[in-house]
Amino acid sequence: MIDFFLHKPDNEFAPDNTTHILTHNDAYQFHRTLPGYAPTPCLNLHRLAEKYHTGQLFIKDESKRFHLEAFKALGASYAIHCILEQDGNIDTFCTATDGNHGRALAWASASAGKKSVVFVPDHTAVARIRAIEQEGAEVIRVDGNYDEACDRAAQSCSREGWQLVQDAARDGYEEIPALIMAGYLTQFRELEEELHLPGKPEVDIVFLQAGVGSFAASAIWYYLDRYGPDRPKIILVEPFEADGVLTSFRAGKRVVPDKSFKTMMAGLNCGIPSPGAWNIIRSGTDAVVSISDHFAAEAMQALYHPAGTDQPVTAGESGAAGLAGFMAVMAEEKLKPVRDLLRISPESRILFVNTEGATDPVNFRSIISKTA
Numbered sequence: 124m125i126d127f128f129l130h131k132p133d134n135e136f137a138p139d140n141t142t143h144i145l146t147h148n149d150a151y152q153f154h155r156t157l158p159g160y161a162p163t164p165c166l167n168l169h170r171l172a173e174k175y176h177t178g179q180l181f182i183k184d185e186s187k188r189f190h191l192e193a194f195k196a197l198g199a200s201y202a203i204h205c206i207l208e209q210d211g212n213i214d215t216f217c218t219a220t221d222g223n224h225g226r227a228l229a230w231a232s233a234s235a236g237k238k239s240v241v242f243v244p245d246h247t248a249v250a251r252i253r254a255i256e257q258e259g260a261e262v263i264r265v266d267g268n269y270d271e272a273c274d275r276a277a278q279s280c281s282r283e284g285w286q287l288v289q290d291a292a293r294d295g296y297e298e299i300p301a302l303i304m305a306g307y308l309t310q311f312r313e314l315e316e317e318l319h320l321p322g323k324p325e326v327d328i329v330f331l332q333a334g335v336g337s338f339a340a341s342a343i344w345y346y347l348d349r350y351g352p353d354r355p356k357i358i359l360v361e362p363f364e365a366d367g368v369l370t371s372f373r374a375g376k377r378v379v380p381d382k383s384f385k386t387m388m389a390g391l392n393c394g395i396p397s398p399g400a401w402n403i404i405r406s407g408t409d410a411v412v413s414i415s416d417h418f419a420a421e422a423m424q425a426l427y428h429p430a431g432t433d434q435p436v437t438a439g440e441s442g443a444a445g446l447a448g449f450m451a452v453m454a455e456e457k458l459k460p461v462r463d464l465l466r467i468s469p470e471s472r473i474l475f476v477n478t479e480g481a482t483d484p485v486n487f488r489s490i491i492s493k494t495a
């Protein structure tokens with residue numbers, strides 16, 4: 124199953140009460156001081172580009188982010204650092220997660236000598252729960268989906284006096300999600316060392332996967348801030364069964380999609396988009412594509428078993444989703460309007476972010492054991 128929505132963005136967002144956090148952030152400087160910090164690699168997949176008759180396909184590989192296998196470490200670590208600068212007496216940090224953010228929060232809390240409690244939806248893979256526990260968190264499984272886990276985390280924080288560090292905003296809770304988005308900006312700052320030039324992004328199209336939308340919003344904010352109308356075209360990719368951003372675009376406001384929330388792309392299996400992210404996403408998204416799981420599986424296989432001399436990439440279900448969206452756009456008749464918008468040619472330079480590695484190793488092995 125696939126769907127798409129084309130959008131005409133105005134390339135400007137109305138400043139809100141968290142804009143200063145993104146504008147004045149020094150997350151990149153902060154991350155560079157962390158033990159074990161190294162920029163994640165950006166690979167050029169020449170053979171895959173040839174296959175699609177396009178210029179260059181770049182993939183920034185966040186599976187190599189610290190030992191945590193996902194970009195989420197950038198958001199949680201920066202938010203906790205900023206929170207503790209204001210109040211060093213906080214004892215326990217808490218969040219809800221479908222895996223990666225919770226693992227990152229547990230690691231960042233333990234690194235700061237603090238406790239952590241992490242709520243997970245009932246379908247969360249055992250390996251993901253173990254990985255969070257290994258970083259020192261107490262994990263509580265909620266009988267419900269991601270949005271319900273978020274509600275439980277927020278309620279428990281009010282009751283227990285824990286500090287909520289959630290990557291999705293809600294009314295009256297905007298600053299910390301904005302700090303998390305500011306942390307994600309480090310990925311794009313790192314690209315300035317090898318790809319982006321001042322005044323010239325050197326990529327024409329960026330495919331970004333979306334869950335609550337904070338990751339995509341940080342990228343869009345970065346490109347609009349640096350390049351304004353000369354930014355690359357931005358395509359968001361979501362699971363067909365959890366397409367909160369696409370449905371919200373269609374409705375003209377943030378809504379929960381009437382879908383099954385059955386997808387293996389666990390990191391993207393979210394309902395309503397985060398309000399802080401939505402404001403930014405609206406101003407700089409050119410199209411949204413939603414895809415079923417088999418596209419993600421094909422992208423995982425293509426990355427792990429690359430053609431010719433391309434370097435293999437270990438991409439989890441959500442990590443491969445950006446490339447999966449591109450593969451769907453190139454293959455599916457229904458997505459021709461997106462192809463027409465992007466005008467992909469032998470000169471096009473396209474960027475993806477592999478946002479996670481094999482964070483559910485059982486599912487990962489079962490997928491990559493089948494040939495692309």
Ligand SMILES: Cc1ncc(COP(=O)(O)O)c(C=O)c1O
Pocket residue numbers: 193195221223224290332333334335336337338339389390391393441442478479
């Ligand atoms: C691997 C991965 N990619 C992408 C995302 C999407 O990020 P966001 O929820 O900010 O849209 C997530 C979120 O958990 C994730 O874990």
